[in-house]
Amino acid sequence: MKQEVSGARPQKGNPFVSFLWVILIVLFLNWLIFPNLMNRQIRATDYSTFVEKMDAGAIKEVMVKSGQIYFTVLENGEELTYQTGEIEDPQLVDRLLKAKSPNANGKITFSEIVPEENSPVLNFILMWILPGLLFYIIWKQASRSIQARMGAGGNFMSFGNGGAKIYADSEIKTTFADVAGQNEAKEMLKEIVDFLHNPKKYTDIGASLPKGALLVGPPGTGKTLIARAVAGEAKVPFFAISGSEFVQMFVGMGAAKVRDLFRQANEKAPCIIFIDEIDAIGKRRDSGLGGNDEREQTLNQLLTEMDGFDGRKGVVILAATNRPENLDKALLRPGRFDRRIQMELPDLEGRKAILNVHLKRVKHEEVDIDVVARATAGTSGAELANIVNEAALRAVRMGRNKINTADLEESVETVIAGAQKKGKVVSAEEKRIIAYHEIGHALVAAMQTHSAPVHKITIIPRTSGALGYTMQVESGEQVLMNKDDLFNRIVTLTGGRTAEEVICHIVTTGASNDIEQATKLARAMVTRYGMSDKYDMMGLETVNNAYLGGDTSLTCSAETAANIDLEVLDIIKKAHEKARCLIQENIQVMHEAATFLLEKETITGEEFMHILHSVRQEK
Ligand code: ADP
Ligand code: MG
Ligand code: ZN
Numbered sequence: 202m203k204q205e206v207s208g209a210r211p212q213k214g215n216p217f218v219s220f221l222w223v224i225l226i227v228l229f230l231n232w233l234i235f236p237n238l239m240n241r242q243i244r245a246t247d248y249s250t251f252v253e254k255m256d257a258g259a260i261k262e263v264m265v266k267s268g269q270i271y272f273t274v275l276e277n278g279e280e281l282t283y284q285t286g287e288i289e290d291p292q293l294v295d296r297l298l299k300a301k302s303p304n305a306n307g308k309i310t311f312s313e314i315v316p317e318e319n320s321p322v323l324n325f326i327l328m329w330i331l332p333g334l335l336f337y338i339i340w341k342q343a344s345r346s347i348q349a350r351m352g353a354g355g356n357f358m359s360f361g362n363g364g365a366k367i368y369a370d371s372e373i374k375t376t377f378a379d380v381a382g383q384n385e386a387k388e389m390l391k392e393i394v395d396f397l398h399n400p401k402k403y404t405d406i407g408a409s410l411p412k413g414a415l416l417v418g419p420p421g422t423g424k425t426l427i428a429r430a431v432a433g434e435a436k437v438p439f440f441a442i443s444g445s446e447f448v449q450m451f452v453g454m455g456a457a458k459v460r461d462l463f464r465q466a467n468e469k470a471p472c473i474i475f476i477d478e479i480d481a482i483g484k485r486r487d488s489g490l491g492g493n494d495e496r497e498q499t500l501n502q503l504l505t506e507m508d509g510f511d512g513r514k515g516v517v518i519l520a521a522t523n524r525p526e527n528l529d530k531a532l533l534r535p536g537r538f539d540r541r542i543q544m545e546l547p548d549l550e551g552r553k554a555i556l557n558v559h560l561k562r563v564k565h566e567e568v569d570i571d572v573v574a575r576a577t578a579g580t581s582g583a584e585l586a587n588i589v590n591e592a593a594l595r596a597v598r599m600g601r602n603k604i605n606t607a608d609l610e611e612s613v614e615t616v617i618a619g620a621q622k623k624g625k626v627v628s629a630e631e632k633r634i635i636a637y638h639e640i641g642h643a644l645v646a647a648m649q650t651h652s653a654p655v656h657k658i659t660i661i662p663r664t665s666g667a668l669g670y671t672m673q674v675e676s677g678e679q680v681l682m683n684k685d686d687l688f689n690r691i692v693t694l695t696g697g698r699t700a701e702e703v704i705c706h707i708v709t710t711g712a713s714n715d716i717e718q719a720t721k722l723a724r725a726m727v728t729r730y731g732m733s734d735k736y737d738m739m740g741l742e743t744v745n746n747a748y749l750g751g752d753t754s755l756t757c758s759a760e761t762a763a764n765i766d767l768e769v770l771d772i773i774k775k776a777h778e779k780a781r782c783l784i785q786e787n788i789q790v791m792h793e794a795a796t797f798l799l800e801k802e803t804i805t806g807e808e809f810m811h812i813l814h815s816v817r818q819e820k
Contacts, residue, residue, distance in 0.1 A: 223335055230327070243271065246283045255309075258301030263311035275303045373433040380427050381558040381582070382551030386542045390414070390431050393517055397435040397471045400515050411540045412507060413518035415479075415533070417525040418544030419748040421583030424521035427544070428475045431519065438472040440465070444481030447499045455482070455499030463506040463516075471515030479520040483528045500529060507537045523748040546581055549574055549678045555582050559589040565604035573609045575674045576656060580616070588612045614672070619665030627662065634705050635660050635669045636795045638712070641700025641780075642671040643809055644790060646693045648783045651686050655810075659803040668711060674806075684732045687722055691776040692783075694719040699780040704791060723772040724765070728755070733768045741765060790816045 254260050254274050261280065262273040265287060273282045302309040377387050396403055396410045403410060416424040432439035440462060447455040466474050476482075482499045510516055520538060522528065532538055547555055552574040560568070577585065589604075591612035596604045615621075627635070643655045653673035660669035673693075679686075698712035726732040728741035741761065742753040755762055784791060794812045798804050 223331075223338070226331070230323075243282050243284045246285050248285050248288050251283070251285050252296075255296060255300045259303065260300065260309050261302055261304055263297060263309055265311075265313040373429055373439055375426065375429040375433040377427075377430050377434055379558060380423055380430050381554035382547045383423060383427065383544060386416070386427060386544055389540065389542050390427065391434075394431055394435045397437050397473070397515060397517065400471065410517070412510075412516075412536065413520065413538040414540040414542055415525070415528075415538040416519065416521040416542050416544055417748070418523065419546055419581060420523050421581030422544040422546060423582045424523075424544050425477055426582075428473075428477075428519045428521060431517075432473045432475070435471075435473065437515075438469045439475060440469075440472065441475045441477065443477045444479045444483065447482050455495055456502035459499060459502040459506055463510060466516045467510060467514065471517075474516065474518045476518070476520040478522060479532075480522045480524045480527050483520075483522070483532050485527060485529045500532075504531055504537065524746065526745075526747075546579060547585075549578075552577055552580070552585060555585045556589065559586050560604070563589060563593045563604055564602060566606075568604065568606045568609055572606070572674070573613060575676070576610070576613050576672065577617075578675055578678075584616060588616050591615055614663075618667050618670055619663040622662045622664050625662040627668070631668075632660065632799060633795070634701055634707065634709060635711065636798045637700045637704050637791065638697040638709075639669045639671050640791055640794045640798060640809075641696040641698075641784060642693055642715075643696075644787055644794070644813070645696030645699070645780050645783050646671070646673055647810065647813060648787065649689045649692060652689050652693060655806040657803065657805055658798060658809060660798060661802055667714070684726070684730075687726055687730075687732070688772070688776060691719045691722055691772065692779045694722075695773070695777045695780045696784070699777060699784050700791065703781060703784050704788070719773055719776070720769065723769045723776075726772065727765055727768045728753075733772075735764070735768055736761075787813075787816075789820075 251270060251272060254272070259274045259276065260272050261275055264271045268287050270285050270287050271282060272285075273280055297309050297311050300309055301307060304310065377391075380387065393410065393414065416428065418424055428441075429439065442462065447458055462474065466472055482496055482503065484496065484500075507518065518538070525541070533541075553570050556570050556573060560570070573588070577588065580588075588609065589612075592604045592608035595608045595611055596602070599608075639658050639660060643658050646652045646655055653675045655671060656674040657672045658669070659672075662668050663670070694715045697715050698708065701707055701709055701712070725742075727736065729744075731738040731740075739757075741757045742755055744751050744753050746752060755765075757765070790813050793816055794804070794809055797808070797812060
């Protein structure tokens, strides 16, 4: 169904054009008052030049006007007009009369123009009508554009709400084709699209569709994108507003805006209201002391409006958040946001699809999407979009006009580890330690079963501070991780430091990130995954913000907390010991691979495996 929203689009007659008109009028009036000086080029000069020219008999015409002398000189057959300040000079008239001139009668024509008093009518226009007109035009434009934003029937109340972006957009080009993966979410939203297309089908049977759907998921998974796609597919007006826009400085405005929004939506039905980042207003009301009055009023108004409108009319409310656990329970009860649509980080297939969508928008050669998708486990759609863009930028930098696989791989590394930092000075000894450290990770990973294959090792410093890194790429998608997998991962993380110890007999700060990650993993094994013998299946930690970083808080006694530390230490010690064994058994591989890496700075997984196998066969 096509929807006309004539009053709802911002009008084109803008303040700039009327401003131009005002300038034109002023220029015209100016020309009326100073007619003949406007169209001559006038040069400033000093009084002595004036006198000199007069004595030389070069002046044709002199005109005195409001304390300025304008005189026209014939120079090399050309008439030039000069301007100079008038000086108290009683003999000026005498001199002018006596002076010679190139004029036909040999005399200078001279005159004084007494500035004419403007006629009272003109004065009145300039002083009163013009400024009034100016203000009227500005006011008219401002109120018109705000009305356009607020919808055709904008009332005076809405005047104070400037800056809000509530206008119905009826020409959204985004469709479901732009949203890759997320098939479950699309499936659920298709029903809403269908409802907006054929409400009759649903109302005939007496059904009323969910009034609202809440999109939840980590940042960058396409929540905002898919909401736009729903509007694009349904071809209905789309009222988009961000939660924070409701909360304004003046108490009561947020609630007024909610009222306004729903009133307009009702007029434009069928349509979609989209409230992005709804947690800004929808936060639980009991949380914290001294709640924010303004926010609560706005939330209450929102709850009231959602109850108040008729679900069969065709107004669908979508909202997005990445903190669903903070939302007020009242918002989530049936009849309000009763549908919850989960947007997850994309899996392998999803990542391929997203890369394909974004690659379609850039020029590229045949690229190996599979490798890129496998190397980017855990990244969001927004990051993948960024990777494609970085690759395009790199291609331009390299003077090519198409993206190739190398661009994509490099930009994956840029997004994950930061840009290359070639200028950083690293001494030969440090380089050697870094090389052994990275080979240590790679070797330990390669010697264990159930460990992701090594894809690449490099010792080029990165802007993120990494001095080198070992990139492992999962061969497939793993849904469940078992205890051995996790332990092996910790062993791999300890591999770098172990290599420093075993070969260079030194410990460095280079392992700090490994230590952090290993500890986090070991801790999660004990407190959340029930993988320690001592605590069996007891949950000792809860995750607070699943979609934003996932920080945790302990839910056990202080005594248990101390014991957890011991358990964690135990796991890490075992892992460290295992890594030491693996490295000591393969010292020869370590040396050969490190030599190769020091020479080339980068070594691929295949090259590494080749070294590994040839050394082991020799034995
Ligand atoms: P969110 O609102 O969930 O934080 P956005 O919808 O703003 O994320 O996504 C940001 C950008 O990431 C989008 O504009 C799009 O380019 C890209 N993106 C995210 N998810 C997808 C997806 N599933 N398919 C295609 N592009 C995506
Ligand atoms: Mg968003
Ligand atoms: Zn390391």
